[in-house]
Amino acid sequence: MNAHTSIHIAVGLTACLAATPLAAQGIDDTPRVAVMSAFDPEWEVLQKGLGNAETHNINGSPFITGMIEGQDVVLVLSGVSMVNAGMNTQIAIDRFKIESIVFSGIAGGVDPELAIGDVVIPEQWGEYLDAIMARETAVGFVIPPWMSSDFAPMGMRHVRNQTVLREGLAESESRFWFPVDEDLLATAREVAEDLSLDECASEGDCLSEAPQIVVGGNGVSGAAFVDNAELREWAFETFDGRVLDMESAAVAHVAWANDVPFIAFRSLSDLAGGGEGENEMSTFMGIAAGNSAKVMRSFMAALD
Template sequence: MTHFPSSLAPGGRPLPAASGPPDATPRIAVISAFPPEIALLEAALEDGETHRIGPARYITGRLDGREIVLFLSGISTVNAAMTTQAALDHFGVSAILFSGIAGGVDPSLGIGDVVVPERWGQFLEGAFARETAAGYVLPGWMSAPVANYGMMHACPVGVLPAGASAPESRFWFDTDPGLMEIARDAAREVELERCGDAPARVILGGNGVTGPVFMDNAAFREHVFSAFEARVLDMESAAMAQVAHANGVPFIAFRSLSDLAGGGGDENEMVAFMSVAAENSARLMRAVLARLPEAVD
């Protein structure tokens, strides 16, 4: 069996068949969104073996002494949901660690900082409301947890939790508290690459948001910061988080700022800084991975 703290137990996810997934070896799923991010991790993987599931490639092996399955989520929400669910269906995944770059929303943060949010939501999951004399108004049977941006209202999604018989309405998906504590411990020792004069920092807690758009707009960045109280935004993490929640699998996402999502003074910074951001995120993720209990058959 897998020896994890209670909050990290696989807990509740129905197996696709009585015999379990095709590869039932207990593993940590390690995910990145696109090739420049995963290359850092693949280079360090030991005893790698490639598996094809549908259009995606999954690599099993050992990283930092832990059995993992490493794969690209693909860019944006549909790809992330598809590849994460396939991993859970085909491998004995006991926890999910996502490492990648992101856009900074909180104006107090800088490029290279690594953000580890306590919860994730989808900022473009919702409704485009009707314009009336009273403003943009949702139908009476809909609700929105945060302030709108013009006609755009973010709304909860219906999701069937692991072991439940009826769906629930949910906007936020919570990072596993046990994994967050391990990240807090790891952050005290990890060394990050600098970006400019200021040292890069680890920022634990707060909100992260996800949407199927590349965000590079100062006005909407301000809205996301004020309405969602978000520190960071990306294109995959909340989709992964929803799949993890639906399957009863604990998750945590590490996102290092490659750009300021439209808040910088010149052209978007991602191309210039994605390498150092990907490196910083991977360093913290691996420090957490190395602190996880080893799986024991």
């Protein structure tokens, strides 16, 4: 081997190493609860009462370590949308020592028995807008013969399951629902028994009836803001959904894939198109975000 060959090999190896991304480096070894919210109004509420706060900027997003109700946490701003939420959940798991994940935020109400301001804590989450867009034929919308759906369609939209893998599975499996952790849900049930929610916002807007905490049932998430009565009714009838949003099922999916316990608290800021007038999210967003955070803090205080 001559000198020129050695130089070329060395340069080639350096280029390969430079092109290979470094493994994500952990921020610290402190076991933490990841407390997540989607956007600024929820994010600001979460930060109230946070002790020993320290901000870490990762990929341009803030991850704030500190303490809430005696628990070591990292606050995660997921961003709105399924992709943002999934991405930042995985970053949190990779960069911090995450023992469980808690999501707190607002959502659209689907169950007609629920009202604005109520806090819903579902026992499982599904990605209801991940779909097969069917071909229109003389006999209606038909999906390809090698595909299938477990749910009643809405027009051309046929919902599909997720094909998933995680460590310990010999092969991939198909699933729609991603469960909330049973122990976390049991703690949430205990907290819900004795906690009352706020009826009025600091700005003066008040609810027409006292809000309640509902534990159990189904939540669904998808990449669309919903203000449509027909879709809302379909989500309720097809998935027995109580609440819908744009992040929780993505976080539940990533948590399941990493075998990390997960739970979400979602307070209704609007009825997803089910109200008599125009969408009321901008009016009741503050009450909803505050009530969700109130339940979350009581939950954190009750954790072992």
